Amino acid sequence: MLSQESLAKIDRELTKYPADHRQAAVMSALRIAQDEKGWLSKDTVAFVAEYLGIPPIAALEVASFYNMYELEPVGQYKITVCTNISCMLRDSDVIVDHLQERLGIGFNETTPDGKFTLKEGECMGCCGGAPLFHINNKRMCEFLTKEKVDAILEELK
Amino acid sequence: MAAFDTPVQHRSDKEALVCLRTLGQPDPASLQAYLNVGGYKQLQRLVQDKVKATDVITQVKLSGLRGRGGAGFPTGLKWSFMPRYYDGTKYLVCNTDEGEPGTFKDRDIIRYNPHQLIEGMAIAAYTLGARVGYNYIHGEIWQDYEIFERALDEARAAGFIGENLFNTTFSFDLYAVHGYGAYICGEETALIESIEGKKGQPRFKPPFPASYGVFGKPTNVNNTESYTSIPWILEHGGDAFQALGVPNSGGTKLFSVSGHVERPGNYEVRMGMPFTELLDIAGGVWKGRQLKAVIPGGPSTAVMPAAAIMGATMDYDGLSKAGSSLGAGSMIVMDETTCMVKTLKRLSYFFYEESCGQCTPCREGTGWLYRVVKRIVEGEGRMGDLDLLTDVSSNISGRTICALGDAAATPVLSFIKHFRPEFEYYIQHGKSMVTGKAE
Numbered sequence A: 001m002l003s004q005e006s007l008a009k010i011d012r013e014l015t016k017y018p019a020d021h022r023q024a025a026v027m028s029a030l031r032i033a034q035d036e037k038g039w040l041s042k043d044t045v046a047f048v049a050e051y052l053g054i055p056p057i058a059a060l061e062v063a064s065f066y067n068m069y070e071l072e073p074v075g076q077y078k079i080t081v082c083t084n085i086s087c088m089l090r091d092s093d094v095i096v097d098h099l100q101e102r103l104g105i106g107f108n109e110t111t112p113d114g115k116f117t118l119k120e121g122e123c124m125g126c127c128g129g130a131p132l133f134h135i136n137n138k139r140m141c142e143f144l145t146k147e148k149v150d151a152i153l154e155e156l157k
Numbered sequence B: 001m002a003a004f005d006t007p008v009q010h011r012s013d014k015e016a017l018v019c020l021r022t023l024g025q026p027d028p029a030s031l032q033a034y035l036n037v038g039g040y041k042q043l044q045r046l047v048q049d050k051v052k053a054t055d056v057i058t059q060v061k062l063s064g065l066r067g068r069g070g071a072g073f074p075t076g077l078k079w080s081f082m083p084r085y086y087d088g089t090k091y092l093v094c095n096t097d098e099g100e101p102g103t104f105k106d107r108d109i110i111r112y113n114p115h116q117l118i119e120g121m122a123i124a125a126y127t128l129g130a131r132v133g134y135n136y137i138h139g140e141i142w143q144d145y146e147i148f149e150r151a152l153d154e155a156r157a158a159g160f161i162g163e164n165l166f167n168t169t170f171s172f173d174l175y176a177v178h179g180y181g182a183y184i185c186g187e188e189t190a191l192i193e194s195i196e197g198k199k200g201q202p203r204f205k206p207p208f209p210a211s212y213g214v215f216g217k218p219t220n221v222n223n224t225e226s227y228t229s230i231p232w233i234l235e236h237g238g239d240a241f242q243a244l245g246v247p248n249s250g251g252t253k254l255f256s257v258s259g260h261v262e263r264p265g266n267y268e269v270r271m272g273m274p275f276t277e278l279l280d281i282a283g284g285v286w287k288g289r290q291l292k293a294v295i296p297g298g299p300s301t302a303v304m305p306a307a308a309i310m311g312a313t314m315d316y317d318g319l320s321k322a323g324s325s326l327g328a329g330s331m332i333v334m335d336e337t338t339c340m341v342k343t344l345k346r347l348s349y350f351f352y353e354e355s356c357g358q359c360t361p362c363r364e365g366t367g368w369l370y371r372v373v374k375r376i377v378e379g380e381g382r383m384g385d386l387d388l389l390t391d392v393s394s395n396i397s398g399r400t401i402c403a404l405g406d407a408a409a410t411p412v413l414s415f416i417k418h419f420r421p422e423f424e425y426y427i428q429h430g431k432s433m434v435t436g437k438a439e
């Protein structure tokens, strides 16, 4: 269900914890699974649980509790814009409007070609770089202007 | 990395760099950069000379270092709570989960000076007898998490963490753990649950982590900036660190300055710096506008009108005398064009969204606060709403498992206290007194 490469990454995470606490690796295992699959289906979550030897419900609880896991399919590029206070004060709404206009979608929607999903995020701990968004939970893009947004969208096309 | 991802750095010669002292070198996060400033020498000295744990704790107490995660608890005192003798593994945890809006200082530590944090944790491990450590890093900063992982590899290869360090019996393993988007995991017991691979729901205290922490074992939890201050303290002595600051607030502090300033960013300055000087370092209020209000320590600290903060100094006592608190040093600056009602709505939404839901007053109360502020912003407010908000806030405070409940009440109470006419105007006219618009 997961590639050898992903399993090797999960095995590395497991070395961080005592052998009788395999559940501790569930957060990173789910992250690694999501990186490979794009989102976490019930089957993927169950597979991760089985691999770690924990009850499926324990993995599902974690997958539903934390904001960055996706339990529904998302586009190839998930763009999460922070709209919390420091970003709001630096006009994150201008960035949100621009993205929505360029992509023709609202929050929690995906473009018809399956390329982009737009999400609203809470503080990402990078407020000095506001306004900002991150892409696929990985790449942080800061000090955004409409022009920078256009350049990034162009690059991802 | 594409050009538009490159971070912008502003520095000032009024800073005093302790935690960020590798800045200015070509590759500040590298092991070499840290060795160039005398890095890992303190760890080596303590371990090789078998310096007594009590001597280390004495220096930390003298330094006046108080927890930089927001609560300001004296670090030396916290360390003395760890059981000295324990038949089993003791743990050390670093809290790099900063997700309180306006807080972004620990990120700069792990991406610009990760080795000093590693040395600080190793010194704490030596002092407290911890065998294993975890640094729990906020979910959204993946690129910085990777920088920290690389630093761990370097430190391991160089023999600064791992088994039998400096050919002694002292061993310390340190790992990075990655969060995945939950503000509540910044609370230390929720963070511990999360390390164990569970939902981040705070535990009842007592028992405290010092007796029942990670995997049920004695655990010391400190903030990133707290640990990172330790090597400097041991190099120069506790008194020297204390002398960098003011009474009751020893040392330097990283202030995260965000919002309406010309040069947002982290500035590490001596404790006790006048607010006006710090504002000046950050370039002053942007666009030549007037200052309206400042949240000095993150949204769990009370908002201050310009007049109240202009004369204040940036330290624990200075800010509490002026009617707020230092918190995590997350200074959010608002200019004259800011609508306080709309701002409060966003903060209330945040606490509602991030409540873990296990205590009724917090779960129901944060939802209620958000819905009432929202209806005011949408022009549907009623005259009794301000009293209702005050009532609901007072009912959350002090009746919950963790401090998120109090944190949610603070902005509501302080915004209404200082900007009441703006709220009344919004309710009466169905639009903002500042922008003239409704949502």
Ligand SMILES: Cc1cc2nc3c(=O)[nH]c(=O)nc-3n(C[C@H](O)[C@H](O)[C@H](O)COP(=O)(O)O)c2cc1C
Residues within 6 Å of the ligand: B066, B067, B068, B069, B070, B071, B072, B073, B078, B095, B096, B097, B098, B099, B100, B183, B184, B185, B186, B187, B188, B189, B221, B222, B223, B224, B226, B227, B402, B403, B404, B407
């Ligand atoms: C809701 C909530 C969020 C918190 N978030 C953080 C955080 O992001 N980083 C942090 O160091 N401490 C945070 N704390 C405080 C921690 O519980 C804990 O006091 C701190 O990590 C201890 O380290 P220190 O004594 O070095 O400050 C938070 C507390 C609460 C109640």
Ligand code: SF4
Residues within 6 Å of the ligand: B184, B201, B202, B354, B355, B356, B357, B358, B359, B360, B362, B363, B400, B401, B402, B403, B404, B405
């Ligand atoms: S106060 Fe709120 S966040 Fe804290 S434990 Fe209770 S419900 Fe969870």
Ligand code: FES
Residues within 6 Å of the ligand: A082, A083, A084, A085, A086, A087, A088, A122, A123, A124, A125, A126, A127, A130, B101, B102, B103
């Ligand atoms: S408020 Fe947007 S990153 Fe902190």
